[in-house]
Amino acid sequence: MISIDSVVKRHGSLLAVDDVDLRISAGLTAIIGPNGAGKSTLLAAVGRLIGTDAGVITVDGLDVAAVRSRDLARRLAILRQDNHLAIRLSVEDLVAYGRFPHGGSRRTAEDRLHIEDAIELLDLGAVRGRFLDELSGGQRQRAFVAMAIAQDTDHLLLDEPLNNLDPRHSVGLMKLLRRLVAERGMTVVVVLHDINVAAQFADDVVAMRDGRVVHHGPVREVLTAQNLSALYEATARVLDLGDRSVVLWE
Incomplete structure (x- = not known):
């Protein structure tokens, strides 16, 4: 909570x-x-x-x-909007940073399991050895999310x-x-x-x-529609598609 x-x-x-x-x-x-x-x-x-x-x-x-x-x-793990690093890291090294709160710079077998799991979950296996500055913006973003997930928090x-x-x-x-x-x-x-x-x-x-x-x-x-129109000061329509809603703006 x-x-x-x-x-x-x-x-x-x-x-x-x-x-x-x-x-x-x-x-x-x-x-x-x-x-x-x-x-x-x-x-x-x-x-x-x-x-x-x-x-x-x-x-x-x-x-x-x-x-x-x-x-x-x-x-608690947090990923902010602007992620900038002063050092050059590979994807795998970045994800491994997520384990720092659990054991500092030491890497246990459990740490390696969490690192591998995060890399797989974010579909980063093909670029795990590449440096962050060699990646597309989307790949970098997924690498930072993987680091947060590797932290293994509630x-x-x-x-x-x-x-x-x-x-x-x-x-x-x-x-x-x-x-x-x-x-x-x-x-x-x-x-x-x-x-x-x-x-x-x-x-x-x-x-x-x-x-x-x-x-x-x-x-x-x-x-x-009423809440969103007032919140954004733009006319919103909300369509009911059964198990979900779709918002349209006018």
Whole structure:
């Protein structure tokens, strides 16, 4: 369980996250909202990539601001939008970094199993020995997701993970996240811009605007024409296709 209580984050005079209260349970939760809504800032605060100005965030009861970094990294993995490395790494070396919280630089047999599993899950076997700067944007993105999965945590936070991915790999990644939820009982939180991806794959949706959570609940309760039109200030139509909904913009 991720608990967010009265969290505030300012960037100078900008109130990026404004008194947010949220409970996120096991399953796949999508965070949506217009540009500047505070989605990435909130995710970064949960992952302790940035501090907060007020409030408390806990992961399985552990205060994110106070827990040791290694202990947090054993419970929560986060992938941010902009992934830049100052050193030249191969795909396999990058994925192996996901095991650092469990044993430092030592590699056990269990570590190797998690590394191999992540490389296979993200379909990176053919490029495992290549350097990241030799890859396409989509391949690099999948390599960073593989690193996060190799960390083997109960909570996985991904900020716009579909960036640079073609339709096949976008669908493949979302299906993989659903599989991790179903088979491992994980809590997966994904910032998404594509509302139809959220409609198809998420269990719950958090809708943000101006630093606040304006809606939170099951997909069909949040992704209504009325809610989306107000959220994005654009006319939305929601079509019911039986087991899923499709959003059209006018």
